[in-house]
Amino acid sequence: xxxxxxxxxxxxxxxxxxxxxxxxxxxxxxxxxxxxxxxxxxxxxxxxxxxxxxxxxxxxxxxxxxxxxxxxxxxxxxxxxxxxxxxxxxxxxxxxxxxxxxxxxxxxxxxxxxxxxxxxxxxx
Amino acid sequence: xxxxxxxxxxxxxxxxxxxxxxxxxxxxxxxxxxxxxxxxxxxxxxxxxxxxxxxxxxxxxxxxxxxxxxxxxxxxxxxxxxxxxxxxxxxxxxxxxxxxxxxxxxxxxxxxxxxxxxxxxxxx
DNA sequence: TCTCTACTACTAGTGTTGTAGTAGATGGTA
DNA sequence: TACCATCTACTACAACACTAGTAGTAGAGA
Numbered sequence: 349x350x351x352x353x354x355x356x357x358x359x360x361x362x363x364x365x366x367x368x369x370x371x372x373x374x375x376x377x378x379x380x381x382x383x384x385x386x387x388x389x390x391x392x393x394x395x396x397x398x399x400x401x402x403x404x405x406x407x408x409x410x411x412x413x414x415x416x417x418x419x420x421x422x423x424x425x426x427x428x429x430x431x432x433x434x435x436x437x438x439x440x441x442x443x444x445x446x447x448x449x450x451x452x453x454x455x456x457x458x459x460x461x462x463x464x465x466x467x468x469x470x471x472x
Numbered sequence: 473x474x475x476x477x478x479x480x481x482x483x484x485x486x487x488x489x490x491x492x493x494x495x496x497x498x499x500x501x502x503x504x505x506x507x508x509x510x511x512x513x514x515x516x517x518x519x520x521x522x523x524x525x526x527x528x529x530x531x532x533x534x535x536x537x538x539x540x541x542x543x544x545x546x547x548x549x550x551x552x553x554x555x556x557x558x559x560x561x562x563x564x565x566x567x568x569x570x571x572x573x574x575x576x577x578x579x580x581x582x583x584x585x586x587x588x589x590x591x592x593x594x595x596x
Numbered sequence: 597t598c599t600c601t602a603c604t605a606c607t608a609g610t611g612t613t614g615t616a617g618t619a620g621a622t623g624g625t626a
Numbered sequence: 627t628a629c630c631a632t633c634t635a636c637t638a639c640a641a642c643a644c645t646a647g648t649a650g651t652a653g654a655g656a
Contacts, residue, residue, distance in 0.1 A: 354643060358556050366559070372603080387645050389604070394643090408603050408652065422557040422568050429553065430569075432482050433546040435490070438569055442583055444546050445554075445562055446590050453591060459566050460587040466570050467580050478613060496633080511615050513634070518613085532622060532633050598656085605650080612643075621633080 350424060351400055351416045360391050361414060361421070364401060369413040371406065475524055475540045475548065484515050485538060485545070488525060493537040495530065 353361055363375045370378075376388045392412050395401045403410040434440040446456065477485055487499045494502075500512040516536050519525045527534040558564040570580065 356644065362556050383644095384646050385603090386647070390645075391643095393605085410604075418557065418559075419568065422553070422565070425553055425557055426565065426568055429546075429549055432486055433542065433549055438575060438579065439582055439586065441546070441550065441569070442566070442586055444543065444550055445565070446587065451562060455562065456587055456591050458563055460584055460591070462563065462566060463570065463580055463584040463587065467577060467584070480614060507614095508616050509633090510617070514615075515613095517635085534634075600653105600655085602653090603651080605648105607648080608646085610644085613641080615639090615641105617636105617638080619634105619636080621635100623630105623632090625630085626628090 351421050352424060352428075353400070353421065356391055357395055357400075360388065360395065361400070361418075364412060364414045365418045369411050371409045371411055373409070375412070475545050476552075477524070477545065480515055481519055481524075484512065484519065485524070485542075488536060488538045489542045493535050495533045495535055497533070499536070 359379060359381070360375055363378050364370055367374065367378075372385060372389045372392060375392070376383060376385055379388070392401065392403075396403060396412070400414065400416050401412050402415050403412045405411075430436060430438055430441055434444070445451070446459075451459075483503060483505070484499055487502050488494055491498065491502075496509060496513045496516060499516070500507060500509055503512070516525065516527075520527060520536070524538065524540050525536050526539050527536045529535075554560060554562055554565055558568070569575075570583075575583075
């Protein structure tokens with residue numbers, strides 16, 4: 349499975365990922381953009397057709413649930429971005445990440461610790 | 473300016489960024505995908521219309537040049553990705569980056585050095 | 597039972613993307 | 627000069643994205 353999403357699909361998936369599962373109405377009211385109920389429904393149905401979400405009956409409504417994990421989508425998007433926008437170099441991406449966003453010292457330290465752990469794991 | 477690119481546009485921009493500037497023919501022959509000359513031209517014209525590239529006459533041909541920097545596009549895409557796919561957490565993104573791709577120990581060390589430098593610069 | 601309401605299913609219109617063909621211009625060459 | 631190669635400009639068209647409306651259904655309340 350190789351999920352890639354359009355902008356709007358990603359908005360909707362985002363809500364599903366954070367909520368775990370949701371009805372049309374729930375997604376609609378949480379979306380920043382003011383969209384018609386039926387519009388949200390359509391997006392969800394598209395996602396379902398593509399196999400990225402599933403649904404179960406819940407009373408009269410449907411409760412939608414993501415079938416792909418956030419991590420899978422993230423990994424894929426990340427790979428693509430490193431290739432196309434950072435010349436295949438994760439370092440360039442990280443540079444961008446730490447320089448552009450105002451990351452706090454604490455965050456930077458956490459990132460470094462993460463790398464340390466990874467390095468230790470690698471050596472053993 | 474807030475540049476976001478479609479897949480194909482990104483391919484073409486990628487070549488422009490690496491080459492600095494290029495004619496239609498140059499982009500075409502460097503693209504992995506086998507596209508008709510006119511197809512590449514069309515993409516470039518679209519990009520120009522959107523204001524992302526400019527061109528200057530060069531003999532009979534046009535020489536196209538990116539008007540937005542790779543870093544700007546990268547930064548924007550990265551921000552969007554962190555927000556939508558990594559819940560606004562750069563750490564999650566980095567976790568993904570180091571776990572998913574087969575990064576070498578050398579790369580990991582370089583990444584850590586980068587963070588070190590950043591931390592030192594921050595403290596002073 | 598009748599009506600209101602909250603749903604889903606279906607349909608549609610407009611815009612964008614991706615690909616490429618045809619026409620027309622221009623410069624080199626036999 | 628006549629032809630060929632190389633360009634750009636314009637046009638086309640299918641697929642998809644985005645938005646939303648209309649129709650139909652079924653539970654809830656008078």
